[in-house]
Amino acid sequence: MSEAQAEQLMQQMQMLEKYFSDLSQREGTFLNILREATASIESIKSLDTQPESETLVPIGMGTYIPTKISSNAKIVINIGAGIAVEKDFHSAINYLEARIKEVEVALQDTVAKKQDAAGRLEQGKAQINQLMQSTSPPNS
Template identity: 25%
Template sequence: MNEEEYASNVYLLQRYQENMEEIYGETELIGRLISEYERVIETLQEMSGIEEKESLIPIGGNVFVYGSLKDTKNVIVNVGRGVLVEKPVNSAIDTINKKISDLKKSQEKLFKTADEIRLRMEEISQKLRDKDVQVPPKKD
């Protein structure tokens, strides 16, 4: 293996490592979104059937205001592109479960891509180990 091939393989390993870090970051984000959606479903199930209840409503920055839940049978759901739709709780839960399913599919694709990249990295690393890598010193 000459110096150019060696440098090319090292560069590829670095790029693959960067790709792996990006993929793992995306899978972590997706995991957090899934957890958030699962908590929303739990909350919707708990509040379903409650006639009227006083609650704390988050307004941002960990600040809350008191408010009353007047209608716990219907909720407003963002169905995409900023479109908000009023839905019965059960329908909203179905919509959220679909989002969770889509996120899990995306996460699985990312894991599969990461596995493929990992295999390529192992192949390149093995190639570098197998070839008695002797990088000749640069001549001035």
């Protein structure tokens, strides 16, 4: 293997490592979205069973205001692009469950890509090790 090929292999490895890192971050983001959506569904369900309850509302910088929730059976959901819609409890849960399914599909795709990248990284490391062994002088 020539020096140019070795340099190209090293550049490919660096790109693969960055790609793998990006996929790992994306995977973490999807997992956070899943946790948040699941928590939202559980909160909506608890509001349905206990219509009046006390809670803390975050107002920023770790500051909260105690408040009472007097449920009127409506939930406001941000659907993207700064648009929010009002839904009843059942519709809100259905919407969130549909979003969870979409995120799960994206997560599975990301995990598959991450596994592929990990395999290609291992192959590249093996090639580099092979190159290093072939270029090192034999021990006598």
